[in-house]
Amino acid sequence: MNRDAKFAVLGGGSWATAIAKMLCENVDQxxxxxxxxxxxxxxxxxxxNPNYLSSVEFNNNQLQLTSNINEAVQNADxxxxxxxxxxxxxxxxxxxxPLEGKVIFSAIKGIVPETSLIxxxxxHKIYNIPFENIGxxxxxxxxxxxxxxxxxxxxxxxxxxxxxxxxxxxxSSHYIKCKTSEDVIGTEYAAMLKNIYAIAAGIAHGxxxxxxxxxxxxxxxIREMKRFIKKTHKMKRNINDSAYLGDLLVxxxxxxxxxxxxxxxxxxxxxxxxxxxxxxxxxEGYYAAKSAYKINEAKENxxxxxxxxxxxYQMLYKQKDPKSIFTKLTDKLD
Numbered sequence: 001m002n003r004d005a006k007f008a009v010l011g012g013g014s015w016a017t018a019i020a021k022m023l024c025e026n027v028d029q030x031x032x033x034x035x036x037x038x039x040x041x042x043x044x045x046x047x048x049n050p051n052y053l054s055s056v057e058f059n060n061n062q063l064q065l066t067s068n069i070n071e072a073v074q075n076a077d078x079x080x081x082x083x084x085x086x087x088x089x090x091x092x093x094x095x096x097x098p099l100e101g102k103v104i105f106s107a108i109k110g111i112v113p114e115t116s117l118i119x120x121x122x123x124h125k126i127y128n129i130p131f132e133n134i135g136x137x138x139x140x141x142x143x144x145x146x147x148x149x150x151x152x153x154x155x156x157x158x159x160x161x162x163x164x165x166x167x168x169x170x171x172s173s174h175y176i177k178c179k180t181s182e183d184v185i186g187t188e189y190a191a192m193l194k195n196i197y198a199i200a201a202g203i204a205h206g207x208x209x210x211x212x213x214x215x216x217x218x219x220x221x222i223r224e225m226k227r228f229i230k231k232t233h234k235m236k237r238n239i240n241d242s243a244y245l246g247d248l249l250v251x252x253x254x255x256x257x258x259x260x261x262x263x264x265x266x267x268x269x270x271x272x273x274x275x276x277x278x279x280x281x282x283x284e285g286y287y288a289a290k291s292a293y294k295i296n297e298a299k300e301n302x303x304x305x306x307x308x309x310x311x312x313y314q315m316l317y318k319q320k321d322p323k324s325i326f327t328k329l330t331d332k333l334d
Contacts, residue, residue, distance in 0.1 A: 007170070008072040010091070011082030012036055014052040014281065015107055018143035019080055021053075024062045025173040031064045033072035035091075040065045051280070053147040070097045078103045078167060080137065084282040085110030085119065092127075099127050103163050105156075107137040109191040110284040111291035118188045132160040135167065136184055138191045140246035142256040149175040155243035157181040157188070181243060185233040190225060190244045193309075195285030196292060197221040198251040199263035200308050203315065203322050206267020213330070218252050220308065220333045227304040228296065259285040266315060267322055289313045307332040 007027060009020045012034030023030050034040060042050040043065060047057045066072055073079060074097045083091050085108050106119035115122055120136060123129040135158030145152055154171060156178055158164035168178035181187055200221070201214060209217075225248065226239040239245060251257050262283035265275035272286070293313040296303050311329045314320040 005077040005166070006031065006075060007078045007080065008033060008076030009080050009082060010069065010072060011084075011107075012039055012049070012052070013082065013084070014143040016082035017049045017053040017056060018141075018146040019082060019107060019137070019171075020058070020063075021056050021146060022171045022173065022176055023080075024058065025176075026170045027062070029062050029064060031066065031072040031076050033066050033069050035067055037067050040067060053143060056147045069094050073097050073099065073102065076102070078105065080105045080107055081119065082107045084108065085112055085284060086282065086287050088112055088119065088122070089114045099123070099129060102129070103133045103135070104129055105135040105137050105158070105167060106188065108284075109138075109195055110288050111192055111295075113287055113291065116291055116295060118185065118192060120184055120188055131184065132158075133163070134158070134184065135160075135163055136188045136191065137167075137171075138187050138243050138247055140242055140250040142250060142254055144256040146176070151175050151177070153242055153246070154178045155181050155187060155241075157184045157243070159184055179242075181241075183235060183237050183243075186229050186235065186237050187243045189229050189232060191247060192284070192288045193225050193228060193292060194221075194248040194251045195259040195283070196289045196309055196312050197225070197248060197285075198257050198259035199266070199283070199285040199289065199316075200312050201252040202257075202260035202263020202265075203267035203312075204263075204326065205260070206264040206269075207323060207326055209326070214253075216333055217308070218249065221252070222248055224304070224306050224308055228292070228306055228309070231299060231302060231304040232295070259283045262286065272316055285312075286316060289316050293317075 007023050008031035009016050010033045048054050079102050104123050108119045112122045120134045138155050141152040156164045156168045164180040172178050222245050258281045289312045292309050311325050315322050315325050
């Protein structure tokens with residue numbers, strides 16, 4: 001890839017804002033697509049996103065802001081998608097320019113509901129993008145700590161090592177350290193699953209369970225994650241690496257975790273709808289719980305043992321009482 005390759009960030013939320021900040025540390029200009037025209041005008045005038053990570057100040061000379069997804073895609077070589085998975089298909093349906101020849105990295109932690117595919121597989125199967133041009137950006141890393149320039153770590157996964165290294169170099173800085181991986185599918189599934197487990201951790205907190213139980217829940221969650229990913233995509237991986245265990249822990253325990261916050265509301269008695277309305281951000285784990293449950297159920301005789309995913313699905317989609325579901329779940333953990 002040419003050293004002068006151009007980047008585009010697609011999405012206007014907190015993680016998109018954090019990635020735009022990281023890229024601006026290393027490149028002269030990026031394209032940044034978001035649908036919200038008012039937010040674009042605010043950034044142009046005030047140098048910061050009014051809705052997410054408003055403390056991050058941008059140099060507008062580095063930003064080519066646009067509400068036209070085709071403009072961003074056409075003018076960039078590396079596309080970083082940070083659009084919530086529930087809305088990705090709607091946004092991609094707006095495309096009239098080809099994705100052929102583009103290198104696509106997903107920073108989306110979820111499954112595309114319409115196809116029940118992780119984002120990388122969606123681009124491969126629906127848009128015929130070769131896997132060597134598809135990658136994943138995963139943590140453990142919260143956007144809020146990137147904004148504060150606290151030391152954070154990223155894993156950049158891609159089958160093409162050159163693409164992974166190229167993006168890693170352009171995201172790295174004195175407060176961002178990057179490592180690369182070949183486990184594109186495993187890291188993307190892990191990024192999706194950890195949000196479900198963070199919801200479970202939040203529900204447990206809302207119900208009044210303490211740190212002792214939380215530690216058991218997280219211990220079981222990483223083993224459940226290992227079983228699920230192994231059934232879905234078998235390859236040699238160390239589930240204790242930062243991209244898996246580290247990302248799970250930061251999402252399950254951090255006060256910045258929107259999925260934990262969402263779960264906490266459910267545990268305290270909020271309905272799903274009321275919790276969603278009160279939050280200003282999308283909790284990807286809500287959509288992931290349904291997709292992960294159905295993916296596992298479809299395996300029939302080859303299902304992974306997933307009591308935590310099953311419990312979260314029952315609470316969110318079958319309106320089962322969190323207290324009674326967790327009482328049953330505690331007997332299934334060890």
